[in-house]
Amino acid sequence: MFSHLIGILFHPSEEWKKIRDVDCTIGKCYCGYVFIMAAIAPVSGYFGTTMFGWEIGAREAIKLSPDSALIIAIAYYLVMLVGVFSMGLMIHWMGKTYDAEQNLSRCIRLAAFTATPLFLIGFIELLPVLWLNFVIGLPALAYSVKLLYVGLPIMMEVNDERGFLFSSAVLAVGMVALVVMMVAMAILWFNGFAPQFVD
Numbered sequence: 001m002f003s004h005l006i007g008i009l010f011h012p013s014e015e016w017k018k019i020r021d022v023d024c025t026i027g028k029c030y031c032g033y034v035f036i037m038a039a040i041a042p043v044s045g046y047f048g049t050t051m052f053g054w055e056i057g058a059r060e061a062i063k064l065s066p067d068s069a070l071i072i073a074i075a076y077y078l079v080m081l082v083g084v085f086s087m088g089l090m091i092h093w094m095g096k097t098y099d100a101e102q103n104l105s106r107c108i109r110l111a112a113f114t115a116t117p118l119f120l121i122g123f124i125e126l127l128p129v130l131w132l133n134f135v136i137g138l139p140a141l142a143y144s145v146k147l148l149y150v151g152l153p154i155m156m157e158v159n160d161e162r163g164f165l166f167s168s169a170v171l172a173v174g175m176v177a178l179v180v181m182m183v184a185m186a187i188l189w190f191n192g193f194a195p196q197f198v199d
Helices: 004-011 012-021 026-037 038-053 065-092 105-112 118-124 130-154 160-193
Strands: none
Touching: 004 012, 004 026, 004 118, 004 160, 012 105, 012 130, 026 065, 026 105, 026 118, 038 065, 038 118, 065 160, 105 118, 105 130, 118 130, 130 160
């Protein structure tokens, strides 16, 4: 699956066709791509927050305790794994509406490779500076959206017009899921699950 990494970033239209034609089970997709790519941000975040600390504005860096950072990293990793599967499942379910019924494995490949830029920028969490994460994160998010709009018609084998509507629906679901996740984090934070900070 990693053979598609460069192609999906630099010539996505051609690469999506190759990804579509790959015979890959959900397990192979996860073992050969998602498990590794999803680990980039949690591992980087663990070392970044324990060694360097978060910098917000001109304030002094805030470090997390190793135990607290480990719990957050594990939760982060699990959320990413579940997120890819959930988006693939949602694409599979929504396909019926757009006459684009494909197998679940293909839908999960679409979700996984769409997230590639977001997986890769996880390395920036080694330097957890808020403004830097924001500046680098926005273009990566925009490129993931582009990959979705280019890849969905190819992977789901629908025309461009239907693909645009389908992609827009998937994007809306993704945004709602992100907001729900942020609200859940805030609720947990204020109910005794805040991380432990160290000097």
